[in-house]
Amino acid sequence: MSHSTVEDLVASPETSGSKFFPSFAVTPELEAEATKRLAQFPDNQKRSAVLPLLHCIQHRHGFLSAEAIDWVAARLGIEPIKVAEVVTFYPGFRQSAPGKYHLRICRTLSCAMGGSYELMEKFCELTGIDRSHSDSHHHPVAVSPCGTYSVEFAECLASCGTAPVCMVNDDFHEAITADKAKTLLDSYPATSSTEH
C-alpha cells in the first residue's frame, strides 16, 4: 500500500476495542451511500458529501483511518487534507477504535448539576476504564482493558430536563444517575468472543 499523505496527521493507534470492528474496506453499502449522497448536492459540490461518507465509514469501522480518508478524498475528487481537516476538527469523528459499546456522557451544566460526573466515575469503576490520560481535545475516548466499553464526555446533548443523560452508541438514555449505571451496563453485556 502506498504511503498516505495524511498518515502523519491522522495517527490510528490500535486500541483494546479494535478487535470489535472490521478494518476499512470499500463495501457495496459504502459505494451505495456515496452515490446516494452525491446526488443530494450540485455536481460541482462533491465536497459536501464528506460528512455523510465519514459517518457511514465510522459507523461500520469504528473510526476513520488514513486509508479511509484517502478513499473518501479520491471518491470526491478532493485533496486528502480536505478530509483530514474535517476528521481532526469535529468531536464526533474518531481516529481510533472505541469499545464495542461507546458511552457518551453529557458534562455540560444541567447534567453536571444532575450528577453526570458521578455517573462517569461510577461507569469507569464498573468497567475498569482508566481516564487519567484523557482530555477533552486530543484524547477524549478511554477504552476498557477488555475493549467492550469505552467512554467520553460529550457537551450538551439537548435533554437537560431529564439530566443526567448519556448515549450508548446510537441509543439515548435519560436520567441515568450513578446508581443506575450498573443497570445500564447490564443491558449492554460483554460477550466472550470477538465479533465483526
Added chain:
Amino acid sequence: MITYTKQPDPREYRLIFKNVDRVGWDPSIETYVADGGYEQLRKALTMEPKAITEEVKKSGLRGRGGAGFPTGMKWTFIPPNNTKPVYLICNGDESEPGTFKDRYILHQDPHQLIEGMVISSFAVGAHVAYIYLREEFPAAAELMEKSLNEARARNFLGKNILGTGFDLEIYVHRGAGAYICGEETGLIESLEGKRPYPRIKPPYFPAALGLYMAPTIVNNVESLCHVKHIIQMGGEEYAKLGVARNTGTRILCVSGDVKKPGYFEVEVGKVTMRELLYDMCGGPKIGREFKAVIPGGSSSKILRCDETYKLKQPDGSAKDLGFWDIPMDFDTLAACGSMAGSGGVIVIDDSRKISWVLNNLNSFYAHESCGQCTPCREGSAWMKKITDRLVSGDASPKDIETLESVAYQIDGRTICAFGEASSWPVEAIVAKFRDELLGDTIAEDEDAAHNPEAEAQRRYLQNA
C-alpha cells in the same frame, strides 16, 4: 379530545407541541394527515409566495433558535434580482446548553417540520432544502429520512408538488458534534463539507451569500413549524397570541435546580419567572432556595433571583421590575440585561458555588471555540484556565480582574457571536457575583506567583 401521557401545565398553549406526548399519536404520515396535516401546504400553494412572506411578517414571528430575529424580515433579504438557486436550511443542530425543544419536534412530529419547510421553501423560492441535524440525534435522522420518503410518496415533496408545478427536494444532513455548527454560517460551511468556521456578516449574510455563495435562508426547527400555523390562522390572528412585538408561542425548557424540570409551551410574555419556576416547575428542591437563573441558554447573561431592574417606560420614566415578575418574552428579558435566546432556562439554587457553575460553562466554550479568531480562541482557553484554578482553590483576587478583562476583550471583537456567547457568562457572573467569586480566591501572597501561569500573567500585567 387530545390527551397526553405527560399532562401539560394548565398555563400552556400547545401549538407547536400539540402532538408531543399525545396519546394515540405516532410520527407516521397517515396519522399526521388524518389529523389535518398538509392541509396548510395545500392552502399555501394556492397563495402567491410573496403573500406567504407577508403573512409571516404580519405574524411578528421572531426566530426561535436564539437570536429572535424577525423571520419574515429575514426572508426579504434575498436580493431582488437574484438568478442563483435559493436554498432553505433547517437548523436542527440544537446544542445551546439548557435547550431541549427541537428534539421533541424531530423525534415525535417530523411532518409538522416538513410541512413548514415546504411552505417556507415555496415562499422564498427554494427548490432544494436541507435539514441539518446534530449528529447526536441518530434516531431523528433515521425517522426524518423515512418521513421525507412518506411525504414524497404522497406528492407533498418532490417534483410537481400536488400538481402545482412547484418542485422541492429536502435532504437530511448530519453534523458531527460541533456546537459552532449551530451558527448559521458555520452550519453552511459544514454543509459545504468543510470545518465549520463561521463567516463574517456583512457581507456573508446567508440570504445574500449563503450555501455555495447562493441566497440561503437558515431557520430554526421551531420557527419553521410556526410558519404552518401562521398559514392556518393568518398572520394577524397569530399576532394576537403573546404580547405586542413578542407574538406567538414559545417553548420554555427548564432544567437544573427545580422540583419538576421540563418543557412548557406558552404564549410569549404571558408567564412570569415566578409562575414558571414556582407554579409550573414546583419550586426549589426541598430545603433549597433559588439563587440565580440563566434564562435563554448558557450564552445568555445570568440573572440573580434577588434583583430589581429599572425599566425605561415609553414616557421616559423608569419603573422597577423585580426578577420574579419578569414576563418570559424577548423585549423584557433584553431590557433586564439578558435575553430570551433559545428558551433554555437553567435554574441554580443555593447549593451551587457560582465559581463551579462558571467553570463548567467556560469549559464548554473553550472546547467548542472553532479557533479562527484570536480573541475567542485564546480568550476562551484563558478564562477556563482561570476558573479551573478558582475551583481548585488556586486563584488570587487579581485573577477575577483578569477574568473579567479577558472577557471584555473577546466581546465584540470576533467574526461571529460565539465571542459574545463565551464572554457574556463571565461578564454577567463576575458583575453579579463578584464577592462570592472573590471569596473563593486566596488573598494571602497575592503578589506571589503560585503557579507558572500566574507568574507569567503577573509579569505580563506588570508591563502592560
